[in-house]
Amino acid sequence: MVAVHVLNGPNLNLLGTREPATYGAVTLAGVEARLKAKAEAAGVELTFRQTNYEGELVTFIQQAGLAGAGVIINAGAYTHTSVALRDAIKGADAMTIEVHISNVHAREEFRHHSYMAPVCVGVICGFGVASYDLAFDAIVPLLEKRAAKPAA
Ligand code: CA2
Numbered sequence: 001m002v003a004v005h006v007l008n009g010p011n012l013n014l015l016g017t018r019e020p021a022t023y024g025a026v027t028l029a030g031v032e033a034r035l036k037a038k039a040e041a042a043g044v045e046l047t048f049r050q051t052n053y054e055g056e057l058v059t060f061i062q063q064a065g066l067a068g069a070g071v072i073i074n075a076g077a078y079t080h081t082s083v084a085l086r087d088a089i090k091g092a093d094a095m096t097i098e099v100h101i102s103n104v105h106a107r108e109e110f111r112h113h114s115y116m117a118p119v120c121v122g123v124i125c126g127f128g129v130a131s132y133d134l135a136f137d138a139i140v141p142l143l144e145k146r147a148a149k150p151a152a
Contacts, residue, residue, distance in 0.1 A: 001045050002143040003069035004136065006035060007060050008050035009076035015101075015129075023101050026129045034129070038136055045069075054078055058088040065092025070143045072135040074099045079114045086115040095142060097135040100125035 008028060016027030032048040039046035047069070049060055057075060064071045071094045075085055079098065089096045096119070103126030104111040117123050122138065124131045 001043065002140060002147060003045040003047070003067055004039065004139060004143070005047040005049065005060065005064035005067075005069045005071050006032075006132065006136075007057060007064070007071060007073045007075070008048075009054075009057055009074060009078050010052045012074060012076055013050050013052070024128045031129050031132055035132060035136060038133065042140055044136075044140055054082055054084060057082075058084055061085065061088040061094055061096075062092045065094035069094070070139045071096040072099055072132060072139060073097070073116070073120075074101070074132070075116060079104075079116060080110055082115055086119055089116060090119045095139065095146070096120045097139050098123040098125075099131040099135045101128055101131055102126060 012028055015023055016025050016030060028050060035048060036046055051057055051060070057078065061071060071089070073096060075082065075098070078085055098114060098116050098120045105125070114123065121142065124134050124138070127134060
């Protein structure tokens, strides 16, 4: 069975409670419920996690890699600062899609750069919480294709 770990970084626990003009009104629990429903319909095992700690995100990425799971990550502000997260994605060999709720390229310049993007299969941003759904729809066929390939 294909597995996907959805990992959320700092402050995303506040989703739906503050700054609705930027991040919308859906809570993180709401995002989790939507993705769980999609995963169940698609026969995908879904793990959904949030932490405010950089090192814990590193551990979550390593755990996903060891489990052979794909990763959908919204690393929040660590996207723009963390070499450790980039190294974790590369080191764990975890197929990863970076997501953002807001269009980071339409915001402050410091949000335009991502340390993780070069080691991800792709980046989806600017579609509100639907960015997560789009990432799920993109990663599942890639994981299925990889799972169908005979081991080299
Ligand atoms: O747009 C995104 O998803 C971001 O990853 C969100 C991060 C930000 O630092 C990135 O540049 C773009 C911030 C997450 C903070 O989430 C909040 C949600 C509601 C209220 C306050 C913060």
